[in-house]
Amino acid sequence: MYNFKDSDWSNEYKLSSKQFVCWNCNNQVASDKGYGDPSHSSKRIYLCPHCNAPNIFDHNGKSPLSNLPGKEIKKLPLDVLNIYDEIRKCIQTQSFTAAVMLMRKIIMNMAVVEGADKNQNFSYYIDYLCSQGIVHKKSKNKAQSVRQLGNDANHEIENRTQEDAQNCFEFIELLLIANYEFAD
């Protein structure tokens, strides 16, 4: 989380109140403080009442940053934590192809740490995680839908959609929670 709290913004205006999920603190908030033009445009910078971060909206009310997906997971090894955080930021900034590439990497790394052979294809690693019970049997359908994100050759770059990324992210989040946060 970024720190906007230690000092106050100055000369902010009172705006019409708006509800949103703050990109920085992830709280559902309502704010009527910030900056904007006095016309009816939606173009505004609202200050989060919780963490003071500026939340930017364009003329159509669209924001360049969505809220950070997923939850903080306890007990992740540092290198997994760094990649997991980066995946969340990729989805937050609508960089879905990059998010999917990193998620594939995290799945393959996990499988190798759990004893799978190196230099195999993505499908092999999904099968490995399922057959070893690292993917819970009730999450196997989810695993099958994630498998199709691994069929392209390494030198090809495919565009991934928000749906691809979100689907894969739900799977990763469950996998990490079950295998790190709730592990013995």
Ligand SMILES: [Zn+2]
């Ligand atoms: Zn906030």
